[in-house]
Structures are given as C-alpha cells and as structure tokens.
Amino acid sequence: MKTSKDFTQGAILKPMLQFAVPVLAASLLQSLYSAVDLMIVGRYGLAADVSGVNTGGQIMMTLTFFVTSFAMAVTILMGQAIGEKKPEKAGEIIGTGIIMFAVMALALTLFGFFGAEMLANALNAPPEAFSQTVSYTKICSAGFVFIVSYNILGAVFRGVGDSVMPLISVFIASIFNVAGDLFFVAELGMGAAGAAIATAMAQALSVVISFFIIKRRTMPFELTRDKIKINPLHSKKIVSLGVPLSLQDMLVSVSFMFLLAITNSRGVIVSAGVGIAEKLCGFIMLVPSAFSRSVSAFVSQNVGAKKPERANRAMWYAIGVSLSIGVVIAWFTIFHGDIMCKIFTKDGEIIRRAWEYLKAYGIDTVFVCFLFCFTGYFNGRGKTMFTMAQNILGSFAVRIPVAYIVAKTAGSTIFQIGLATPISSLFQIILCLGYYIWLRNSDKKSNI
Numbered sequence: 009m010k011t012s013k014d015f016t017q018g019a020i021l022k023p024m025l026q027f028a029v030p031v032l033a034a035s036l037l038q039s040l041y042s043a044v045d046l047m048i049v050g051r052y053g054l055a056a057d058v059s060g061v062n063t064g065g066q067i068m069m070t071l072t073f074f075v076t077s078f079a080m081a082v083t084i085l086m087g088q089a090i091g092e093k094k095p096e097k098a099g100e101i102i103g104t105g106i107i108m109f110a111v112m113a114l115a116l117t118l119f120g121f122f123g124a125e126m127l128a129n130a131l132n133a134p135p136e137a138f139s140q141t142v143s144y145t146k147i148c149s150a151g152f153v154f155i156v157s158y159n160i161l162g163a164v165f166r167g168v169g170d171s172v173m174p175l176i177s178v179f180i181a182s183i184f185n186v187a188g189d190l191f192f193v194a195e196l197g198m199g200a201a202g203a204a205i206a207t208a209m210a211q212a213l214s215v216v217i218s219f220f221i222i223k224r225r226t227m228p229f230e231l232t233r234d235k236i237k238i239n240p241l242h243s244k245k246i247v248s249l250g251v252p253l254s255l256q257d258m259l260v261s262v263s264f265m266f267l268l269a270i271t272n273s274r275g276v277i278v279s280a281g282v283g284i285a286e287k288l289c290g291f292i293m294l295v296p297s298a299f300s301r302s303v304s305a306f307v308s309q310n311v312g313a314k315k316p317e318r319a320n321r322a323m324w325y326a327i328g329v330s331l332s333i334g335v336v337i338a339w340f341t342i343f344h345g346d347i348m349c350k351i352f353t354k355d356g357e358i359i360r361r362a363w364e365y366l367k368a369y370g371i372d373t374v375f376v377c378f379l380f381c382f383t384g385y386f387n388g389r390g391k392t393m394f395t396m397a398q399n400i401l402g403s404f405a406v407r408i409p410v411a412y413i414v415a416k417t418a419g420s421t422i423f424q425i426g427l428a429t430p431i432s433s434l435f436q437i438i439l440c441l442g443y444y445i446w447l448r449n450s451d452k453k454s455n456i
Contacts, residue, residue: 060140062283091312307388
C-alpha cells in the first residue's frame with residue numbers, strides 16, 4: 009500500500025488540507041492522550057495529584073522537545089531527498105537517524121530518571137505535590153525508548169507526505185492510555201503514578217503495533233540493513249538542523265517552565281488551575297500547530313524541487329485557513345473557557361484560576377496562526393538558525409522579563425502574567441515577517 013504524496017506539482021491548497029487534516033487529528037489525539045491523564049486524575053485524585061501530573065508532564069514535554077526537534081530535522085531532509093527524486097539518499101538519512109535516536113533515547117532515560125528530584129525542585133513543585141511530580145517523571149522517563157521510536161516513525165512518514173500513519177499510531181496509543189488511566193487511577197487509586205504507568209504502557213504498545221502495520225506499506229525510499237549506520241554527511245546535516253530546532257524548542261519550553269515556577273509559588277490551587285489551562289492550550293493551538301507541520305513537509309519537498317514560489321504560496325494558504333479557524337477558537341476560549349475547564353475538575357476555585365490563565369492563551373491563539381506557519385516555512389527551507397534565534401529572543405528578551413516584572417508587581421493576577429506569551433508572539437511575528445521579505449528578495453536576485 010502506497011500512501012506518500014508528491015507536493016511538488018498540481019494544486020496546493022487541496023493536497024495541503026488533505027495532509028493537514030490527519031496531522032490535526034493526530035495532534036488532537038496527542039493532546040487528548042496527554043489531557044486524559046489530567047482529566048481522570050482531576051476526577052479521581054487530589055489537587056496534589058493534578059499538580060504532580062501538570063509539573064511532571066511539563067518536565068517530560070521539555071525533554072521530549074529534544075526528540076521531536078531532531079525528528080523534524082529528519083522530516084526536512086527526507087522531504088528534500090524525496091523532492092530531488094533520490095530514494096536511496098532518503099534511506100541513508102533514515103538509517104543514520106535510527107542510530108542517533110537510539111543514543112538519544114538512552115541519554116534521556118538516564119537524565120529523566122536520575123534527575124527527577126532536581127527537576128521538580130527547579131520548577132518549585134508545591135511540597136504537597138513533590139513526590140507525585142517525581143514519581144510521574146521517573147516512570148515516564150523509563151519509557152523514553154518508546155517516545156523516541158514513536159517520534160522517528162512520525163518524522164519518516166511526514167517526510168514522505170504520509171500523515172495517516174502517525175494518526176494511526178496516536179489513535180492506538182490514545183485507546184490504551186484511556187484504558188490504562190481508568191484502571192490504574194480510577195480503579196486502583198494510584199494517582200499521578202498510575203497516570204504515568206498508563207502513559208508508558210500505551211506508548212510501548214502503540215510502537216509495537218505500528219511496526220506490524222508499517223510492514224505492509226510501500227515507501228518511496230530504500231532502507232536496507234546496511235544503511236542503518238552513521239553516515240557522516242547526513243549526521244552532520246541532521247545535527248546542523250536539529251540542534252537549532254532542539255535548542256529553540258527546549259529554551260521556549262524553559263521559558264514556559266519559568267512561568268510555571270512563578271505560578272507554582274502561588275500555591276497548589278493556582279498550580280492545579282494553571283496545569284489545566286496548559287493542557288487546554290494544547291487543544292486551542294492544534295490548528296496552527298498542524299498547519300506548521302504541514303507547511304514544513306510541503307515546503308521541504310518544493311525546496312528540493314527548486315520551486316520556492318510554490319512554497320511561498322503554501323505558507324500563505326496555511327495562514328489564511330488557520331487564522332479563519334483561530335479567531336473562532338479565541339472567542340470561545342476568552343468568553344466561554346470555563347466550559348472547557350469544567351471537563352477536568354469539579355473544584356470551582358481551580359476552574360476559576362484555570363479560566364483566568366487560559367484567557368491569555370486565547371489571545372495568543374490568533375497570533376500563533378501567523379507565527380507557527382512562518383516557523384514551519386522557515387524550517388522547511390532549512391533556516392533553523394533563524395527560527396532558533398527568533399524563538400530565543402521572544403522567550404528570553406520578552407516572555408520571561410515581562411512575566412517576571414508583572415509577577416513582582418503588587419496585586420498582579422495570573423492572567424496578567426499569562427499575557428507575556430501573546431506579547432512575545434507578536435514580537436516574533438514582526439521578526440519573521442522581516443526575514444521572510446528579505447528571503448524573497450534574495451530569491452529573486454539569485455533567480456532561485
């Protein structure tokens with residue numbers, strides 16, 4: 009069965025939407041996968057368990073960003089090889105990636121497991137939730153090999169234009185995760201530790217089943233056993249793209265961890281509320297996030313085929329579609345966000361705090377429709393140094409200073425602290441627009 013797509017010819021919007029919809033569905037399931045832990049813990053556990061899953065989940069998300077960033081590098085290089093019509097080169101890239109990711113899995117497992125207490129302290133985990141945070145982090149870290157395997161599988165399929173297989177993988181994991189949460193948390197009352205066990209087991213089962221499904225697929229690349237080794241040229245390219253992507257994602261995540269540390273210092277109720285808002289943020293950002301990945305895959309193939317104008321049009325189409333949906337989501341989040349917060353908990357005070365913080369993300373939902381699509385475009389063109397630079401500036405020159413100043417202001421609210429995020433996004437959009445104009449002018453002068 010062949011499911012890859014050639015994005016270098018024909019219509020733009022229709023194939024992009026056909027690719028983006030499964031990506032969106034997979035992202036939705038991925039968010040549900042993460043949120044179900046918090047939802048069931050919120051229903052059957054204590055506020056300390058909710059806080060523990062929130063803080064531990066933020067730690068795992070930050071470590072996982074390191075994996076997904078290098079996975080994006082593989083997607084970009086594969087897409088360019090497919091656009092160049094070089095299947096053997098694509099196979100060599102995958103083989104190199106497999107070895108690199110195996111080493112990465114071992115390193116992250118050791119760091120997450122043995123550094124759990126240090127990380128929980130760094131995030132100011134509330135004393136009532138400290139042990140829950142550590143347990144969640146250690147158990148999830150033990151399953152890092154499956155997190156890595158899942159991400160490399162997704163990177164390969166997105167690189168060849170197949171967004172269906174990653175959706176299937178997430179669907180399988182989501183089903184097992186829900187079942188595991190209901191058993192370990194609701195039935196056995198294991199709280200945050202039970203949620204972590206369910207997560208790790210679901211990822212393992214998803215990877216195993218996905219491998220069996222993949223055997224039936226016909227892929228547009230050549231991957232034989234002799235290609236599963238480090239190719240110096242490809243490994244250098246993966247590192248040159250992956251390091252900036254990894255640094256930007258991790259540093260952005262660190263900036264959000266800084267915000268989390270601020271809100272954690274205001275007590276377990278605020279911590280639990282912010283945790284719910286963070287999970288809901290994953291849902292309201294789904295559309296622009298899906299289009300960002302779609303733009304990267306679309307642009308990378310067209311860069312390989314020497315069709316920059318086609319890549320430019322794809323980005324603007326993606327911005328237009330995501331913005332039309334983002335405005336509606338922003339309105340609902342700001343004015344009716346409490347409806348979503350009630351899904352996770354019955355505690356009225358936690359709901360109030362969650363909605364208060366969520367309103368800031370509602371504003372940001374509009375801005376990221378531009379920012380994420382710009383980022384996907386630049387990543388697809390291999391301009392990861394710029395995306396790293398603008399993300400670092402947005403995080404450390406804007407988001408953290410603004411949040412810190414507001415937090416130190418007497419009478420400040422968590423909504424006002426949260427406004428540091430949309431302010432940062434607006435700043436980054438200005439940088440991206442300027443760089444995009446410069447790139448277009450450079451393309452015209454070079455006749456690319």
